[in-house]
Every structure is written in structure tokens, then in C-alpha cells.
Amino acid sequence: MxxxxxxxxxxxxxxxxxxxxxxxxxxxxxxxxxxxxxxxxxxxxxxxxxxxxxxxxxxxxxxxxxxxxxxxxxxxxxxxxxxxxxxxxxxxxxxxxxxxxxxxxxxxxxxxxxxxxxxxxxxxxxxxxxxxxxxxxxxxxxxxxxALDDGFVTANLDAVRTARADLVAAGHPDPYVLFVTHSVPVSMARTSGPAGSPEREGHPGGAYVSVLERVAERILTGLGTGGGARPDHGIAYCSRSGPAAVPWLEPDVNDALRTLADRGVGAVVVAPIGFVSDHMEVVYDLDVEAAATARELGLAMRRAATAGxxxxxxxxxxxxxxxxxxDPVACPTGCCPPPVRPGQPGRSAER
CATH class of the missing domain: 3.40.50.1400 (Rossmann fold)
Structure with missing residues (x-):
């Protein structure tokens, strides 16, 4: 064969x-x-x-x-x-x-x-x-x-399920799930995906955000399988860089944690579904910075594993x-055009 x-x-x-x-x-x-x-x-x-x-x-x-x-x-x-x-x-x-x-x-x-x-x-x-x-x-x-392939979704579903179970075992019965990916300039997000596609033209975040939301939805559906309740959840971003005048996708994960604490949420799973493995943005921005923010706020936090x-x-x-x-598929003309890059240093987007 x-x-x-x-x-x-x-x-x-x-x-x-x-x-x-x-x-x-x-x-x-x-x-x-x-x-x-x-x-x-x-x-x-x-x-x-x-x-x-x-x-x-x-x-x-x-x-x-x-x-x-x-x-x-x-x-x-x-x-x-x-x-x-x-x-x-x-x-x-x-x-x-x-x-x-x-x-x-x-x-x-x-x-x-x-x-x-x-x-x-x-x-x-x-x-x-x-x-x-x-x-x-x-x-x-x-x-x-x-990102929408079954294997990638399954890996992230297992990771979120494990992190939630850890928090439940520690006495937090209904942990919030905060899905996280790398922030990008709003202009880049809006033009992500093929030009003319529904995901790009019909969605305020283009395909980058639309696909992220679909991955999160599939994970939430998986968590609710077997009669379980879907957890409260949201999406946040990390690793914003560049000049303050250039808008990037928000909220930042640290700001999102502060909002959750203000709402009275006691425990949160931070799920880095936007990353394939433990890049610097995961081990620093989440395991160091976001974890420190959670401790300051009194939030119990578990970081879910990446697909790895x-x-x-x-x-x-x-x-x-x-x-x-x-069946090789070529990227269509006009898909994900290059952004205008300001001359600013930023975190290295290890993707």
C-alpha cells in the first residue's frame, strides 16, 4: 500500500x-x-x-x-x-x-x-x-x-478538565474557566483569515478570534458532556506589546483576573488554548505574572496544560x-496580510 x-x-x-x-x-x-x-x-x-x-x-x-x-x-x-x-x-x-x-x-x-x-x-x-x-x-x-482539528481540541479539553478537577479537589466546587491566547493588534486580528470569508468579514475579530471562540465552545461542550453543567467562562489575552496608541486585543489576562475577583469568583482555570506548547508567553506571562496577580487577589488559580x-x-x-x-491547500491571495509594524520592541511571540 x-x-x-x-x-x-x-x-x-x-x-x-x-x-x-x-x-x-x-x-x-x-x-x-x-x-x-x-x-x-x-x-x-x-x-x-x-x-x-x-x-x-x-x-x-x-x-x-x-x-x-x-x-x-x-x-x-x-x-x-x-x-x-x-x-x-x-x-x-x-x-x-x-x-x-x-x-x-x-x-x-x-x-x-x-x-x-x-x-x-x-x-x-x-x-x-x-x-x-x-x-x-x-x-x-x-x-x-x-486549531479546530479534533486532536488539538481533545488535548486542551483534557487539560482543562484536569485543572478544574484539581481545584474542585482543593475545595473550589465551580471554577471559572478563562481561555487565553496571545494578543495581537486589532488591525491584524480583523484581517486574519481569507479575504471575503464569513469568519473575516462577518466577525469583529476576524478568523483569529472566531476560531478561538469555536475552540473554546467545543471545550465547554466537552466539559458539559454527561450531564455536567457548563462552567462560567471568558476569553482574555496575554503578551501585549508595542506603543500604547496601537489598539491590541483585550482584556489582558491580569485585568480579567481582577474583574473576576471583583465579581466574587474564588477559583479560576487559566487555559492557554492559543498556544501549542509552553512557550515563554505561557511560562512567564501566565505562570509568573498571572499567577502573581491571582495570589495578590486571593484567587485560587490552576494553569491548564498546553497541547504539547x-x-x-x-x-x-x-x-x-x-x-x-x-490534497495540498494553498493559502488564498489576500489572506492574513502583513501589518504595519511600528518600530517598537515587544515580547517575542513564540508561535
Whole structure:
């Protein structure tokens, strides 16, 4: 029987990248902000988040784990195709990985990015990177955003269920669920998704917010299966950056926690469903900043796990790879156009 991936010479796990040690932090941030003329002293402010973790971003180890899990799942299905890893902003750099693949004779590669939602930074920018660095004679097809795939939803549902059960066991019978994703400029959110699509034109947040709401709704439906009551819930955002005059998606997660405390909510699950794994935005913005806010407010908080290497998520990615190999779908013209970028430093959107 022909393998569903037989037309490809390799699968590429494509990600943002992050520093591995203290001396990498500022050079990494220079790469992220290339062309914006941001002085090192301003980059060091953002670099302070990495300094708290020894200068090492969690994203690279998370990608190594996902790479190994994909290899295991492919082997279990008898899919003998190499799996490689490349980053936008740090080693292993995408340009080097593609050059090595071409030098080894690869002619067609299937890429999946560590970003589940439609937006410029989460999808279109990866396509631009591929086009910029792809050697002559090599074709790279990219898997489209996969947030609504069953495996991703199942992984997040299990994580929310576990976090809620932990709070219930600690004496909090009805924890609130606060779904969180990375904030983006409102202008970017509104133009996310294909031009002319109902999700973009008929929704004030475009496809980025619309898909997030649909993922949250499916998780809430899952929590209510078996006669259980759907929990009270909401959506918040983290990692806002850039000048104050530029509107970004709100509310910030810390502001949302303060509002919940004012309402008398006693316990909350913070569910980072906008992230594939424990990026810096999760381990700093949620595990450090939001957790400190919750403690200050007297809120019992549990942070739900990200999809990471959950078996359903990994299996779903391989399903998506196989489906894309059978019918590659190109991103339509006008989908997720690039934003106008002010020359400001920001948190590194590890997506």
C-alpha cells in the first residue's frame, strides 16, 4: 500500500526559535526585531523574561519533544519519512535546514508550524519565510492552521478538565474557566483569515478570534458532556506589546483576573488554548505574572496544560500531514496580510 506521505522527502517542524543560554538572549532578540533599529538596552528589558529562566527559552525543548513524538507516531503507522526541525529566529535556522535538505536531494517537503490559528504572525509570515529561504528546485507545502482539528481540541479539553478537577479537589466546587491566547493588534486580528470569508468579514475579530471562540465552545461542550453543567467562562489575552496608541486585543489576562475577583469568583482555570506548547508567553506571562496577580487577589488559580505532546494532538498532526499530502491547500491571495509594524520592541511571540 502506498504511504500517504510517499510524495514527500521530509516533514519539517517549523517554529519560532528561542535562546538556549544567557549569552544568546540579546542576539536572539536582535534577530526577532531585525530592521527596527531597537537599541540593545531596550531589548534587554524584554530579555529579562528569559534571564529569569537562565536565558533558556522553553520552546526549543518543547519542539525537541514534539519532534520525537511525531517520529514515534509516524513509525507506529509505518510512515518512513524523515522529520526535521527548523526555526524562524534561532538555530536550527530554517534557511540552513532547507539548504541541507536540498543538498541531500530532497525535492518536496511538507511543513507544519507550531502555531494553530490563522493570523499573519501565526501563518502567513511562515509562508513568507519559506518563500524567502527555499532553494531552487525544492518545493515546500505548508499545513494550514489546525486549531479546530479534533486532536488539538481533545488535548486542551483534557487539560482543562484536569485543572478544574484539581481545584474542585482543593475545595473550589465551580471554577471559572478563562481561555487565553496571545494578543495581537486589532488591525491584524480583523484581517486574519481569507479575504471575503464569513469568519473575516462577518466577525469583529476576524478568523483569529472566531476560531478561538469555536475552540473554546467545543471545550465547554466537552466539559458539559454527561450531564455536567457548563462552567462560567471568558476569553482574555496575554503578551501585549508595542506603543500604547496601537489598539491590541483585550482584556489582558491580569485585568480579567481582577474583574473576576471583583465579581466574587474564588477559583479560576487559566487555559492557554492559543498556544501549542509552553512557550515563554505561557511560562512567564501566565505562570509568573498571572499567577502573581491571582495570589495578590486571593484567587485560587490552576494553569491548564498546553497541547504539547498529548497523544491525541500528535496523532491529529499526523492525520493533518497525511490529509495535506493528499490534497495540498494553498493559502488564498489576500489572506492574513502583513501589518504595519511600528518600530517598537515587544515580547517575542513564540508561535
Amino acid at each position: 502506498t504511504s500517504p506521505l510517499s510524495g514527500y522527502d521530509a516533514v519539517l517542524l517549523l517554529s519560532f526559535g528561542g535562546p538556549e543560554r544567557q549569552e544568546d538572549v540579546v542576539p536572539f532578540l536582535r534577530t526577532v526585531t531585525r530592521g527596527r533599529d531597537i537599541p540593545d538596552e531596550r531589548l534587554e528589558v524584554v530579555g529579562g523574561h528569559y534571564r529569569l529562566f537562565g536565558g533558556r527559552s522553553p520552546i526549543n525543548d518543547q519542539n525537541r519533544a514534539l519532534l520525537a513524538a511525531l517520529r514515534t507516531e509516524l513509525d507506529a503507522r509505518g510512515l518512513d519519512v524523515p522529520v526535521v526541525w527548523g526555526n524562524r529566529n534561532w538555530a536550527p535556522y530554517l534557511a540552513d535546514v532547507l539548504a541541507d535538505l536540498a543538498a541531500d536531494g530532497a525535492r518536496r517537503v511538507l511543513a507544519v508550524a507550531t502555531s494553530a490559528y490563522p493570523s499573519y504572525s501565526g501563518c502567513r509570515q511562515y509562508l513568507e519565510d519559506i518563500a524567502r529561504h527555499c532553494p531552487p528546485g525544492l518545493r515546500v507545502d505548508k499545513v494550514m492552521p489546525f 505532546t498529548h497523544p491525541a494532538f500528535v496523532a491529529g498532526l499526523v492525520d493533518r500531514l497525511s490529509a495535506t499530502a493528499a
